[in-house]
Amino acid sequence: MRIMGTAGRVCFLTALLSLALSVVHSHREETEIYHVSVGHFLLLRCPRSNAHSKVMWSRGERSNQTIPSGVEVRDGLLWFLPVQMLHNGTYTCEKRDESGFLAVKFAVLVSSGECPDTLEYITISEGVSGSLPCKQNEIFKLNTTKAARWMKDCRPLQPLSVDETGLLRLPAVSESDSGKYTCLVDISLDGRNYTAAHSVHLTVEYDPVLTEPQVVKPQETVFMVTVGMRKDLDCYAYTGFSEDGETFMYWTVNRTFIEGDDDLNATIEYGYDRGKVFFQSTLFIYKVRREFLNVPIQCWVRNSVGEETGVAWLQEADHSALYIHVALCLSVSLGILALAAALFFFKVDVILTYRKLLSHFHKQQAPDGKLYDAYVTFVQPDIQSSDDLASFALHILPKKLEEKHGYCLYIRGRDDCPGEAMHDVIATAVRQCRRLIIILSSNASTEEDLPLHNNQYQLCYEQKVGLHDALIHNDPRVILLETGGPVDYTRLPESLQYIRRKQGALKWNKVHLGTHKLTKLHSNRNFWKNLRYHMPPVPAR
Numbered sequence: 323m324r325i326m327g328t329a330g331r332v333c334f335l336t337a338l339l340s341l342a343l344s345v346v347h348s349h350r351e352e353t354e355i356y357h358v359s360v361g362h363f364l365l366l367r368c369p370r371s372n373a374h375s376k377v378m379w380s381r382g383e384r385s386n387q388t389i390p391s392g393v394e395v396r397d398g399l400l401w402f403l404p405v406q407m408l409h410n411g412t413y414t415c416e417k418r419d420e421s422g423f424l425a426v427k428f429a430v431l432v433s434s435g436e437c438p439d440t441l442e443y444i445t446i447s448e449g450v451s452g453s454l455p456c457k458q459n460e461i462f463k464l465n466t467t468k469a470a471r472w473m474k475d476c477r478p479l480q481p482l483s484v485d486e487t488g489l490l491r492l493p494a495v496s497e498s499d500s501g502k503y504t505c506l507v508d509i510s511l512d513g514r515n516y517t518a519a520h521s522v523h524l525t526v527e528y529d530p531v532l533t534e535p536q537v538v539k540p541q542e543t544v545f546m547v548t549v550g551m552r553k554d555l556d557c558y559a560y561t562g563f564s565e566d567g568e569t570f571m572y573w574t575v576n577r578t579f580i581e582g583d584d585d586l587n588a589t590i591e592y593g594y595d596r597g598k599v600f601f602q603s604t605l606f607i608y609k610v611r612r613e614f615l616n617v618p619i620q621c622w623v624r625n626s627v628g629e630e631t632g633v634a635w636l637q638e639a640d641h642s643a644l645y646i647h648v649a650l651c652l653s654v655s656l657g658i659l660a661l662a663a664a665l666f667f668f669k670v671d672v673i674l675t676y677r678k679l680l681s682h683f684h685k686q687q688a689p690d691g692k693l694y695d696a697y698v699t700f701v702q703p704d705i706q707s708s709d710d711l712a713s714f715a716l717h718i719l720p721k722k723l724e725e726k727h728g729y730c731l732y733i734r735g736r737d738d739c740p741g742e743a744m745h746d747v748i749a750t751a752v753r754q755c756r757r758l759i760i761i762l763s764s765n766a767s768t769e770e771d772l773p774l775h776n777n778q779y780q781l782c783y784e785q786k787v788g789l790h791d792a793l794i795h796n797d798p799r800v801i802l803l804e805t806g807g808p809v810d811y812t813r814l815p816e817s818l819q820y821i822r823r824k825q826g827a828l829k830w831n832k833v834h835l836g837t838h839k840l841t842k843l844h845s846n847r848n849f850w851k852n853l854r855y856h857m858p859p860v861p862a863r
């Protein structure tokens with residue numbers, strides 16, 4: 323009794339369990355959808371059925387219609403030999419076996435065209451290899467000859483790698499591989515040829531693989547800065563992915579975050595560069611503080627794969643070299659300027675000093691072998707002024723040039739013998755002189771006394787010879803000295819006017835006691851300097 327009771331309880335439980343299972347199965351409301359093309363072969367198997375299952379096929383939602391012609395049930399499977407447009411509709415299979423009762427709906431959606439539609443989608447990441455299933459398992463189980471081929475967007479796909487189950491293997495895919503793929507299986511059945519087809523949509527997604535960040539810059543870069551000035555630093559890094567916020571980028575200055583520092587701010591942006599995701603950040607240092615110098619300024623790039631930092635250093639620009647350079651340039655140019663100014667304003671003094679220095683080191687001989695440094699002559703307008711002229715020519719001039727500076731003069735009226743007016747003697751004397759000094763006297767006081775027909779002074783013979791040689795050969799050189807005020811050149815010979823225009827004249831003022839004495843002394847000091855400047859550098863003896 324006890325044993326029976328136990329067995330009965332077991333039986334009861336089993337029955338209850340199978341009832342529960344069958345209830346669950348019979349309430350299955352899923353519909354399996356098959357897209358097929360007219361003329362194709364279709365084989366439907368009731369799920370989880372086997373050779374021992376009792377399967378019933380019917381058409382329609384309520385399972386109360388018989389299956390249409392052209393459709394057969396063989397071995398519990400529903401055969402469409404082949405699919406016709408009127409087969410479009412719903413089919414139901416009801417299965418009964420030891421595992422219970424099962425009813426499944428099939429929607430057969432018939433369309434024309436070789437490549438049926440599909441609701442099936444497969445996504446593969448760009449650059450990744452993948453495979454597409456043919457999904458004709460029932461057909462591949464048939465004991466017939468069969469061959470699978472694939473089409474993409476209903477065009478034959480070549481070359482391809484298809485295995486015995488029709489699986490299409492794809493090498494690393496690119497965006498252009500996206501499209502509708504159709505697997506066609508050609509079978510031979512009962513002496514007839516059929517084709518079964520199944521389609522799938524392939525979507526190739528750009529889904530870069532997250533890689534370790536790679537900081538391109540900065541890389542231990544040193545920047546020269548000026549304290550108090552602005553400096554922007556750029557950080558550039560490659561990394562795998564961006565949009566999902568898995569990559570972080572931030573800056574530290576001396577290992578301190580920049581946030582909260584009014585002198586620091588940063589921007590971050592990202593984009594695609596030749597198939598890679600890049601991150602770029604600019605650190606704005608609005609004002610370089612001294613504590614930013616010589617400390618690591620780091621740009622951190624971090625994602626779930628890894629972290630990398632780029633380091634920049636700020637150093638104070640050394641301006642001292644620049645300052646020295648500028649100062650040197652400035653002083654050199656100032657020196658040149660000063661020299662130029664000195665030469666311009668103190669040309670005479672400079673040359674005279676130079677000659678003096680030179681004479682200290684070289685006891686030079688006059689190079690031309692001439693006997694005299696200058697031939698002194700004067701253009702005498704009248705008798706009145708001749709006293710002053712004679713005093714200048716015979717006393718003042720030789721005192722300065724001969725006694726003080728060692729020149730050797732040939733002075734007309736001193737060095738010639740009276741009456742010695744032989745032309746060749748005079749000409750020889752002139753040519754023995756290195757300069758011809760012609761002293762001119764102001765003729766203002768004598769203007770009215772002059773006869774009209776004699777309005778031009780006649781030059782004496784040595785003046786003619788000297789001027790001729792000076793104008794033709796530039797030797798001797800002529801020095802014009804004006805004494806006693808302005809000289810009216812219009813009344814002087816053309817040759818003298820020409821020399822006056824060309825090289826000017828030196829003015830000597832007779833020093834009267836009284837007014838403007840100091841000014842005249844000063845201008846006469848210049849007169850002597852200028853005269854010495856125009857005289858030969860080295861006295862003849």
Ligand SMILES: *[C@@H]1O[C@H](CO)[C@@H](O)[C@H](O)[C@H]1NC(C)=O
Pocket residue numbers: 384386387
């Ligand atoms: C099947 O059932 C539907 C709805 O209940 C009904 O309209 C139709 O006439 C039935 N067909 C047959 C053949 O019984």
Ligand SMILES: *[C@@H]1O[C@H](CO)[C@@H](O)[C@H](O)[C@H]1NC(C)=O
Pocket residue numbers: 410411412429430431432433
């Ligand atoms: C096929 O049947 C479905 C419903 O099962 C319907 O929506 C569709 O329009 C039919 N197609 C044709 C071509 O009759």
Ligand SMILES: *[C@@H]1O[C@H](CO)[C@@H](O)[C@H](O)[C@H]1NC(C)=O
Pocket residue numbers: 465
């Ligand atoms: C398949 O067909 C061959 C002959 O065409 C036959 O010998 C074999 O038994 C069949 N196999 C099955 C599993 O039906």
Ligand SMILES: *[C@@H]1O[C@H](CO)[C@@H](O)[C@H](O)[C@H]1NC(C)=O
Pocket residue numbers: 510513514515
């Ligand atoms: C079926 O196809 C094979 C080759 O694919 C061909 O040799 C044969 O003639 C075809 N049979 C019919 C009935 O079209």
Ligand SMILES: *[C@@H]1O[C@H](CO)[C@@H](O)[C@H](O)[C@H]1NC(C)=O
Pocket residue numbers: 583584586587588589
């Ligand atoms: C930093 O820059 C952002 C925009 O780039 C700006 O909104 C923010 O006000 C700036 N902060 C400071 C402290 O300048």
Ligand SMILES: *[C@@H]1O[C@H](CO)[C@@H](O)[C@H](O)[C@H]1NC(C)=O
Pocket residue numbers: 576612613614615617
């Ligand atoms: C940088 O940081 C270190 C340690 O925090 C500190 O000792 C040092 O004074 C800092 N340098 C500057 C220039 O602030």
